[in-house]
Amino acid sequence: AQSVTQPDIHITVSEGASLELRCNYSYGATPYLFWYVQSPGQGLQLLLKYFSGDTLVQGIKGFEAEFKRSQSSFNLRKPSVHWSDAAEYFCAVEGSGGGADGLTFGKGTHLIIQP
Amino acid sequence: NAGVTQTPKFQVLKTGQSMTLQCAQDMNHEYMSWYRQDPGMGLRLIHYSVGAGITDQGEVPNGYNVSRSTTEDFPLRLLSAAPSQTSVYFCASSRRTIGYEQYFGPGTRLTVT
Numbered sequence: 298a299q300s301v302t303q304p305d306i307h308i309t310v311s312e313g314a315s316l317e318l319r320c321n322y323s324y325g326a327t328p329y330l331f332w333y334v335q336s337p338g339q340g341l342q343l344l345l346k347y348f349s350g351d352t353l354v355q356g357i358k359g360f361e362a363e364f365k366r367s368q369s370s371f372n373l374r375k376p377s378v379h380w381s382d383a384a385e386y387f388c389a390v391e392g393s394g395g396g397a398d399g400l401t402f403g404k405g406t407h408l409i410i411q412p
Numbered sequence: 413n414a415g416v417t418q419t420p421k422f423q424v425l426k427t428g429q430s431m432t433l434q435c436a437q438d439m440n441h442e443y444m445s446w447y448r449q450d451p452g453m454g455l456r457l458i459h460y461s462v463g464a465g466i467t468d469q470g471e472v473p474n475g476y477n478v479s480r481s482t483t484e485d486f487p488l489r490l491l492s493a494a495p496s497q498t499s500v501y502f503c504a505s506s507r508r509t510i511g512y513e514q515y516f517g518p519g520t521r522l523t524v525t
Contacts, residue, residue, distance in 0.1 A: 306452070329511050341455075341502065341516045348511045387454060389514075396512030397462045399445035399470060399504070404454040 299324045301388050303403035310378050311411045318373040318406050320388030329391040330371040331400065332362055336384045344386075347371060358382070383410045413438050418503050418517035425493040425524045433488040433520050435503030443506045444486040445470070445514065446478065448499040455502065461486055493524045 300323045310316050322328060332344040345356025352364040362373045371388060385405045392398040419434045437444065442463050447455040447470075457470030459478040467478050475497060477489040486505075490497060500521050504514040 331513065340518045341514075343513060346511060346513055389455075391512055392457070392460075396506070397443050397460075397508070398468065399443075399447070399457045399460045400455075400512070400514055401457070402447075402454040404452060 299328070299390050299393055299401050301390050301401055301403035303386075303388055303406050305406045306404070307407045307409065309409040309411055312380055313377050316373075316375045316378045316382070316408070318386050318388075318408070320371045320373065320403060321369050322371060322388070322390045323369065324390055327366065329396055330362075330364060331389040332356065332360070332371075332373050333387045333389060333402075334358075334384050335387065335405075341387070344373070378408075378410055380410045380412070383408055415439065416503055416505055416515050416517035418501075418520050420520060421518065423520060423522050425490070425522065427493060427495060427524060429493050431490050431493065433490075433501055433503075433522075435486045435488065435517060436484050437486075437503075437505040437515070438484065439505060439507075439515065440483065441505035441507045441515070442483065443508075443512070444480065445504045445506075446476070446486070446488045447502045447504065448472065448497075449502060449519075450499050458488065458501075490522075495524045498522060498524045 302321045330347040333341045388403045389400040416437045445460040446458040461467045461480040503517040
């Protein structure tokens with residue numbers, strides 16, 4: 298069965314510093330991959346998605362992610378974080394039914410921004 | 413377009429009570445799903461539907477029922493609420509032509525006492 302691991306429960310980064318959030322997945326083929334962000338008390342917003350093609354994908358708010366098949370990873374990066382980036386970040390992979398049966402999410406990484 | 417709407421936003425139930433969480437989408441998406449979010453657990457799939465009249469169980473279906481009589485609506489029913497069902501519930505919709513990207517509703521925060 299597919300699964301997603303986000304190894305870091307919490308990450309603290311200084312404002313202006315670079316950020317990398319890790320995501321590893323388990324899936325039989327090349328999956329559809331997603332990163333979502335959830336600000337405190339809010340719903341989920343899609344940051345970016347990977348379907349195929351270029352392994353470096355650009356998203357909203359200055360985020361990018363790189364798909365590495367050999368490492369089964371889809372890490373999220375941002376060159377310089379802003380205080381408004383403090384949120385919960387979720388990596389997700391398509392379900393075993395090819396996506397029609399929803400997504401499988403990681404447990405999330407809580408990002409704290411230090412001034 | 414309103415996107416995905418959910419009602420109510422907040423609900424408090426007593427153990428044993430039943431209720432229905434409403435979800436509707438106006439994007440003509442064929443796929444709809446219900447997730448619950450608990451601290452430290454991410455989002456877990458409860459039930460999903462691939463079209464009107466077709467539903468199936470996800471990872472944590474016990475205690476919940478769903479039906480899908482129209483493309484637009486996908487209500488989630490709690491048959492006999494338990495404190496373990498205290499959670500935030502998200503409804504989502506998607507379609508194959510957008511790569512199954514999930515469009516989420518704003519969520520319902522449910523407390524069972």
